[in-house]
Amino acid sequence: MVLVSSEVAPFSKTGGLGDVCGALATGLADAGHRVVTVSPWYRTGRLEAEDTGLRLPIPLAGAVHTVAVFQRRIGRVDHLLVAHPMYDRDGYYGDSGGSFGDNHIRFALLCRAALDAVRRVPLPKKLLGEDVVFHVHDWHAALLPIYLDALYRPVGLFPRAATVLTLHNPAHQGRLPGSLFADLELPPRWFTPSALELHGDLDLLKGGILLADALTTVSPKFAREITTPGGGFGLDGLLRHRADDLVGILNGIDVVTWDPARDPLLPARFSADALTGKATCKAALQAELGLPVAADVPLLGFVGRLDPQKGAELLLESVPWIMDQGAQVVILGSAAAAHVRFEHRARQLEAAYPRSVRAWVGFDEGVSHRVEAGSDLFLMPSLYEPCGLTQMYSMRYGTPPIARRTGCLVDTIAPYDADADADTGTGFLFDAATGIAFRGAIGRALDLFADDPAAFTRLRLRGMAQDFGWERAIPEYVRVYERAWARRNR
Structure with a gap:
């Protein structure tokens, strides 16, 4: 399997995509499969890698771009890193001025480089060959099936290779002015309604959806949602047409990195059998953030993009009400240039409530672990959620999530029911995408925290008992690969 993605942890990560691709590759390799990843070698967070000496000339946008290919083996996975000046920037996809205007060229380059590199780089000590399954992720890699059919198969290359496209977030499609098609160096027939137009x-993602041998998305509920009118971000008709080839597979998490019993980023370790360390983590987080250290004051955490999809408006409008309930809030995240108003509002709230609100604008891996571990409740008011990972992290760290009933949040969170005869649930869900509904769920959670500490502790423990590892998902992906291979080679 060759996984092609704009992000692969530990080399690159802005959110869940990098985590998922890195963990999926490791899980597949640990299950005995040959696995290679291909991703850009960005400037930010660059890790050491060995220069393979391979230089690939790739024509795009009226010029020939020469990429260098670097290699690093971690565990049983071979990682290929594509180096080019277009990746040597401060951001992966954009900067304070917005998205890079040449992103379509940057990620077309990734797709072409992946196809050329896997044929020519010995991994390790022998060529991978052409009998592979390319697993491409989101719009950034969705051109690979197009290039495969347009430029490689017609000259006898990769005749048996199959392709699988995973839709992590189909709201982002690489949709651009049609005039930019010429930059891709494809024959004109590929800019038609049956391909990229x-x-x-x-629309780069659309082309991948049409041409890939199989499709997956990142939770069963989200797979159903995107085939409904209005749920597929303009592509629901196409996804209904390919519904028989679309499978929802719930993402897993890295249960080694995200393990409160041995997490080196925490001030104290804890487990379901020994919860004392969680109280230590809460006190340490309050002290680190300059908040009053108080065990009886509920601490609510948010980790994620400050983005409309993540419910940033619901979150920020609800903070004053949360203050009225006597709680503390910590917000860790940043916004794209188009949504920088959310960063400004978060800072304003911190200034208005200096003893109760902390806005950490940006991202810090260690702080994210400590927020998951030290918070009492985790806020996730997403308007839609293909498959977030932070709610799984929070439950593993004994922090019940408060989330909207959408996408994978339905697949991963069992709603607490105060009226049930027996203890149930692992978190709190709300339906309408409104501040009133969100605050209602927060209120239920705060009531349980204050009124029945024993029941709240049992809620924590049920979340910690959930199995969110990759062992369940790996066989499902292998079955998709097998179906894609069979379809291509029937």
Whole structure:
């Protein structure tokens, strides 16, 4: 299997995509499969890798771009890293001025480099060959099935290779003005409604959906949602057409990295059998953030992008009400240039409530672990959620999530029911995408925290008992690969 993605942890990560691709590759390799990843070698967070000496000339946008290919083996996985000046920037996808205007060229380069590199780099000490399954992720890699059919198969290359496309977030499609199609160096017939054209625009994800041998998305509930009218971000008709080839597979998490019993980023370790360390983590987090250290004051955490999809508006509008309930809030995240107003509002709230709110604008891996471990409740008011990972992290760290009933949040969180005869649930869900509904769920959670500490502790423990590892998902992905291979080679 060759996994092609704009992010693969530990080399690159802005959110769940990097985590998922890195963990999936490791899980597949540990199950005995040959696995290679291909991703850009960005400037930010660059790790050491060995120069393979391979230089690939790739024509795009009227010029020939020469990429260098670096290699590093971690565990049983071979990682190929594509180096080029277009990746040597401060951001992966954009900067304070917005998205990079040449992203379509940057990620077309990744797709072409992946196809050329796997044929020519010895991994390890022998060529991988052409009988592979390419597993491509989101719009950044969705051109690979197009290039495969347009430029490689017609000259006898990769005749048996199959392709699988995973839709992590189909709201982001690489949809651009149609005039940019020329930069891709493809024959004109590929800019048609049966390929990359959508209402006159260039839509990279659409092309991948049409051409890939199999499709997956990142939770069963989300797979159903995106085939409904209005649920597929303009592509629901196409996804209904390919519904028989679409499978929802719930993401797993790295249960070694995210293990409160041995997490080196925490001030104290804890487990379901020894919860004392969690109270230590809460006190240490309050002290680190300059908040009053108080065990009886509920601490609510948020880790994620400050983005409309993540419910940033619901979160920020609810903070004053949360203050009225006597709680503390910590917000860790940043916004894209188009949504920088959310960063400003978070800072304003910190200034208005200096003893109760902390806004950590940016991202810090260690702080994210400590927020998951030290918070009493985790806030996740997403408007839609293909498959977030932070709610799984929070439950593993004994922090019940408060989340909207959408996408994978339905698949991963069992709602607490105060009226049930027996203890149930691992978190709190709400339905309507409104501040009132969100605050209602927060209120239920705060009531349980204050009124029945024993029941709240049992809620924590039920979340910690959930199995969110990759062992369940790996066989499901292998079955998809087998079906894709069979379809391509029937």
